[in-house]
Amino acid sequence: MGIPQPAFYIFKCEQSSPPGMPKPSCVREGTQDLFQHLGMKLMEKGLIATVTPVRSACLNRCQQGPVMLVEPGHHMYVELTKEKIDRIIDEHIIGEKPVDEYLISDEFWDEAISPMEAMKMAGR
Numbered sequence: 001m002g003i004p005q006p007a008f009y010i011f012k013c014e015q016s017s018p019p020g021m022p023k024p025s026c027v028r029e030g031t032q033d034l035f036q037h038l039g040m041k042l043m044e045k046g047l048i049a050t051v052t053p054v055r056s057a058c059l060n061r062c063q064q065g066p067v068m069l070v071e072p073g074h075h076m077y078v079e080l081t082k083e084k085i086d087r088i089i090d091e092h093i094i095g096e097k098p099v100d101e102y103l104i105s106d107e108f109w110d111e112a113i114s115p116m117e118a119m120k121m122a123g124r
């Protein structure tokens with residue numbers, strides 16, 4: 001038997017805007033330690049071998065930040081807090097039931113466009 005794949009990857013946006021930038025970003029005053037909290041909770045629960053947290057750059061949903069994307073499944077969680085992360089780990093990662101009330105709304109997370117379709121739209 002080989003080395004098992006992770007069951008989940010969790011991409012936590014770690015983008016911060018430079019001071020004075022009007023655009024909101026996921027890492028700002030009061031949200032700097034969410035990635036550390038995520039990693040610690042996964043370790044405490046013995047999940048770090050099968051759930052891989054990844055520091056990501058901007059995931060293009062800055063207005064709803066802090067955000068994190070759980071894969072597989074394209075589940076985008078928004079307006080994160082430590083309490084929300086704890087519940088996402090318990091209910092989604094362990095319980096395998098996404099926490100619907102913390103997910104981005106469909107208005108901001110519509111169906112993906114296939115790369116082939118995107119090329120056609122771009123005239124390539």
Ligand code: FES
Pocket residue numbers: 013014015016024025026027057058059060061062063065066067
């Ligand atoms: S800064 Fe986090 S989604 Fe853009």
